[in-house]
Amino acid sequence: MSVATYRAPRRDLALLWHQVRYEQLSFWRNPQSAFFTFVFPVVIIVVFGALFGGSGRSSYFNGLSALQYYVPTIAAVSVLGSCYSQLAIVLAMRRQNGILKRVRATPLPEWTYFLGLLAHCVMVSAVDVALIAGIGSLFGVPLPTHWPALALALVLGAASFCALGVAVASLIRNSEAAPAVVQLVLFPLLFISGTYMPIHSSALDRIAGALPVRPFNQALLGPFAQHAGVDWKSLSVLAAWGAAGALVAIRRFRWDPRPE
Amino acid sequence: MRTYMTGTAEGAARVAVPARSAAPAAVVVAGLRKSYGAVQAVRGVSFTVRHGEIFALLGPNGAGKTTTLEIMEGFRTADAGRVEVLGYDPGDRARGRALRERIGLVLQDIAVEPYLTVRETIARNAGYYPAPRDVDEVIGLVGLAGQERKKVRNLSGGQKRRLDLALGLIGRPELLFLDEPTTGFDPNARHEAWDVICGLRGAGVTIMLTTHYMDEAQALADRVAVMAGGQIVAEGTPSDIGGRDTARSRIRFALPDGYTTADLPVDGVLGEGQVSVETAEPTQALHQLTGWALQRGMVLGRLTVDRPSLEDIYLRLTGDGTRIEGSIR
Numbered sequence: 001m002s003v004a005t006y007r008a009p010r011r012d013l014a015l016l017w018h019q020v021r022y023e024q025l026s027f028w029r030n031p032q033s034a035f036f037t038f039v040f041p042v043v044i045i046v047v048f049g050a051l052f053g054g055s056g057r058s059s060y061f062n063g064l065s066a067l068q069y070y071v072p073t074i075a076a077v078s079v080l081g082s083c084y085s086q087l088a089i090v091l092a093m094r095r096q097n098g099i100l101k102r103v104r105a106t107p108l109p110e111w112t113y114f115l116g117l118l119a120h121c122v123m124v125s126a127v128d129v130a131l132i133a134g135i136g137s138l139f140g141v142p143l144p145t146h147w148p149a150l151a152l153a154l155v156l157g158a159a160s161f162c163a164l165g166v167a168v169a170s171l172i173r174n175s176e177a178a179p180a181v182v183q184l185v186l187f188p189l190l191f192i193s194g195t196y197m198p199i200h201s202s203a204l205d206r207i208a209g210a211l212p213v214r215p216f217n218q219a220l221l222g223p224f225a226q227h228a229g230v231d232w233k234s235l236s237v238l239a240a241w242g243a244a245g246a247l248v249a250i251r252r253f254r255w256d257p258r259p260e
Numbered sequence: 261m262r263t264y265m266t267g268t269a270e271g272a273a274r275v276a277v278p279a280r281s282a283a284p285a286a287v288v289v290a291g292l293r294k295s296y297g298a299v300q301a302v303r304g305v306s307f308t309v310r311h312g313e314i315f316a317l318l319g320p321n322g323a324g325k326t327t328t329l330e331i332m333e334g335f336r337t338a339d340a341g342r343v344e345v346l347g348y349d350p351g352d353r354a355r356g357r358a359l360r361e362r363i364g365l366v367l368q369d370i371a372v373e374p375y376l377t378v379r380e381t382i383a384r385n386a387g388y389y390p391a392p393r394d395v396d397e398v399i400g401l402v403g404l405a406g407q408e409r410k411k412v413r414n415l416s417g418g419q420k421r422r423l424d425l426a427l428g429l430i431g432r433p434e435l436l437f438l439d440e441p442t443t444g445f446d447p448n449a450r451h452e453a454w455d456v457i458c459g460l461r462g463a464g465v466t467i468m469l470t471t472h473y474m475d476e477a478q479a480l481a482d483r484v485a486v487m488a489g490g491q492i493v494a495e496g497t498p499s500d501i502g503g504r505d506t507a508r509s510r511i512r513f514a515l516p517d518g519y520t521t522a523d524l525p526v527d528g529v530l531g532e533g534q535v536s537v538e539t540a541e542p543t544q545a546l547h548q549l550t551g552w553a554l555q556r557g558m559v560l561g562r563l564t565v566d567r568p569s570l571e572d573i574y575l576r577l578t579g580d581g582t583r584i585e586g587s588i589r
Binding site: 099 | 333334335357358360361365367369370371372373374375376380384385387388389390411427431
């Protein structure tokens with residue numbers, strides 16, 4: 001048949017890297033995306049550091065110090081920002097102004113485009129988490145020691161929230177509505193998931209535990225709280241949400257600004 | 261930036277371009293139909309684009325040009341009919357990559373990432389193709405030399421359009437779709453773009469063009485088809501479409517003071533202060549008219565002889581009955 005059949009996998013990998021590089025370039029050049037993914041979580045952790053820097057372990061924070069609790073949850077916020085929020089908004093915008101339609105007209109395979117975005121988001125998330133952990137250590141929060149568990153939670157979380165971001169972008173019609181819709185979904189979710197204050201209600205815990213943000217918080221809390229082992233239960237809930245998001249994205253994602 | 265030679269006066273001899281593949285035609289469209297709800301946008305359109313030619317689709321807004329083009333480009337699926345582009349079905353995404361490596365697109369609306377530079381944008385797309393053109397060569401070709409390091413968001417509308425054209429060319433396409441490529445260009449930029457397009461034809465590229473500008477179709481196209489109301493109402497070369505080659509000539513001049521059209525040796529119609537004479541025998545009619553004027557020691561002011569322009573034919577073909585909406589730019 002065609003040349004495509006015999007295309008070396010190495011060339012496809014090179015193409016993926018090529019795509020990631022240009023996604024990175026677009027991202028770092030855009031002051032708005034850099035602000036929301038970096039400045040916001042950094043400001044919060046600095047403010048929390050100033051507020052709680054001196055406080056020790058307490059039962060309110062489940063036996064952790066306040067900052068030991070907030071470093072992983074704010075790190076989760078930064079991952080949500082760069083994967084879920086940013087991706088949904090950027091894709092809705094790129095669709096609206098016709099950029100996606102053009103991408104689809106090139107030989108770049110669709111999966112390479114999305115894998116490129118995913119890899120880009122994971123990289124940005126890693127920088128984000130490192131930044132938050134670094135600032136936390138300035139306020140005396142020890143760096144996590146269980147790196148494989150942290151890396152697993154980070155990559156799985158980033159991938160799941162990317163899938164959910166693409167799913168939301170698939171359901172939004174116009175890009176002006178995107179930031180509002182994204183925040184409308186995220187904001188209450190953060191509050192019931194213990195991001196800004198620990199949850200001490202078993203009913204709320206159960207509800208939030210079945211939604212995506214709480215499990216991600218839990219999966220990140222472990223490595224930061226120096227617990228050994230992987231929180232498989234949380235990771236599987238997260239993965240299920242990621243799979244659901246991917247399913248919606250695959251079925252509903254549109255490239256063309258005008259519906260057919 | 262005259263990289264390629266101009267040279268498309270009407271009727272100028274065109275270099276025959278050898279077909280690149282054994283396929284009989286670059287594009288075959290047969291019995292194409294497409295409706296949006298109750299609106300029939302395309303109603304049984306058929307045409308063929310031969311390898312190496314520039315084929316222009318003309319028509320007012322809403323005539324179905326863009327829908328036809330978007331089905332050929334694989335963005336939309338037809339309700340009925342057959343479309344073959346370089347031997348592929350453009351709606352078949354599974355085999356689409358091989359097709360998209362061989363075609364280039366310049367769409368109607370400008371859409372490029374705002375934060376990359378001109379060079380980065382072109383280099384990124386170059387990476388998508390197996391044998392792309394040289395990035396700097398393309399930058400020169402579309403007239404963006406000196407702007408390479410400029411961010412896309414800081415480009416003017418015309419410059420963005422050139423960048424769009426660059427993205428259409430970077431993959432070394434065999435077939436290029438140009439949807440109103442020079443809309444928004446100033447006259448100089450348009451002529452430069454025409455030079456580029458003629459140069460591409462010289463290099464063997466087949467071009468499928470839509471345009472609102474009759475002079476553009478006249479200057480570029482080997483063949484044109486006029487669409488109105490979702491159908492092709494005429495097809496031919498720019499010089500013979502709609503019976504243009506056999507149409508009667510028109511002689512126009514100012515009626516001398518003190519005379520009426522009844523005094524003239526030929527039949528004429530008075531309108532807008534000018535007499536207009538339509539004739540199949542312009543030499544004879546002119547001889548009679550000028551003889552008549554010379555005998556009386558008069559001058560026929562503002563004397564012109566012409567044939568209906570492509571625009572006249574176009575306006576007649578797409579006239580009120582079939583015009584759906586919008587204006588003709």
